[in-house]
Amino acid sequence: MKIILALLALGGAALAIGKIIIWGDNSVGYGSYVPWGLWVAAYGFLITMSAGSAFVANMYYAFGREGYKTSARPALLLSIISLVTALPIIGMDLGHPFRGIMVLLRPDFQAFLPWAVWSYVLFLIVSFLLLKKDQAGADTRLFGKLSLLLAALFVIFEALHFGTVIAHPVWNSALVIPLFFATAVALGFCVLALFGEGNREFVRTMLLAHLLIVDIMEIGKLIVEWYSSTPAMQASASEAVASPVFWVFLAFGVVLPILLLSQRKPSSSVVKIAATSTLVGLLAAKYEFVTGAFALAQFAELPSAYSGPGLTTHYIPTVLEIGVTIGFVAAGALIFLWSVQTTKQPQ
């Protein structure tokens, strides 16, 4: 397993270096009319998962909830590693990856992105200190609360980064914030299901409840788009239904986990399968959320007005985009496995 992850990580790193040094943006599928693609979706998903994991970890560290104790340490590690994995992925998405640091050093706080980036940095610092305190057996309540607050903040800033875009009615809604929050909490309970050894019935119920909230919001969003008379909304819904990614969401993010989690007293492995399926489904939902907004250009006539690479609303991620994403996620998974094995379990 570790060897496969290491090979995938090396492959991803090689592709990433190739993109920076040789190919540049020449090798990507996104362009001017679909400016954000797989990398932004993967970044958004990993950030949300980081916040969800922080939620699970800090239920124990901040509030001392015993049901979360066994999964607190791996959840905190996953939270840190998800975030650390998300950042190079979004760095690859930049036209000038090395200038990305300027968001931190010379930010313009009119935009929400610098607020998010500063929240990431503070979250990482606080969470590392929290980990140290946990390893030393010290009181974790203050740092746990701070870690939770910062995780909540970066989810809000990420949601606002999308929700304030007046150019895309599919995103331009305050509902983006509860959607991102609910997704984060559902992902947190997936983490609890995968790594926790506590009350299985509690985990099952909480995962099912939060998954239902996310699914109702996602499907509700699709229905609203479908019924809308706004062409961009209709186009987004039509493209979603025609896209295999949407059906992946429906199968793995709705039908399968709900069926599995609705069973009376399911076994631990059934809950784990449901949690894994939910992770896949919600990744698909995030991809649809990001790319669906670009189903229609700002003017229907625009793509035919001038032709050239990137002047299309048709987007398929390239091999490089997919390879880099898989490689970076594999690297994150490898670091996670290693860190879970090497860090001491809480007393």
Next chain:
Amino acid sequence: MDLKMEDPVVTMLDDLAKALKRPRSARRWGMVIDKKKCSGCYACTVACVAEYKLPPGVVYRPVMEKEIGQYPNVTREFTPRPCMQCDNPPCVKPCPVNATFKRSDGIVVIDYKKCIGCRSCLVNCPYGARTTDLGKYYTDGTPALQGYETTETYEYNKSWNRKDKGASPMGNAHKCHFCTNRIEEGLLPLCVTTCLGRATYFGDLNNPEALVNRVVRGRNIEVLKSELGTHPKVIYLT
């Protein structure tokens, strides 16, 4: 023959010279496009691409074409779409490093050296007026790059070239800037001077006697996506 009476370009050049005598903050550049005059010749698009040596996939002023009605009562409408230079530009606020901003004369510009290439501005422009330079050449896949792809070009009063792979302006957001480098030298934007039907007017909106203001009087006007509150400074006569 009184040339000023004959050609609006000469009138607009006079207006431009007057505007340049005032401080930059007292000017407010705007454009008026007469859709009834636009014949869809694409001279403006081509002139702009040639002037700024725009690479594949980058365009500042496409001309959108729409067929209206049903046979036999069909008309074709052409809508040139430069940057709207909005008074309330939605592309400026989301820039995380202040690389794009509105100058005191109302023109929205990009600092290529600051731009990190996050494309947040592209996503936020409701007019699709920004494109990204993906680092492509017209001669990709051929034995040699041609001179026109790497030669110097001038934008924002600076010289740029696309010789070094990955260096700005590659990887950056691009947009129409009303030919800032030309207007500061007393020249009209290229799309104005190359317009065969004289359908594009340009000038200082703060001067009520400028041609750009006079041509609007008594005409039906259209402002694209006015409901968004962006207050574009490009107005269409219909």
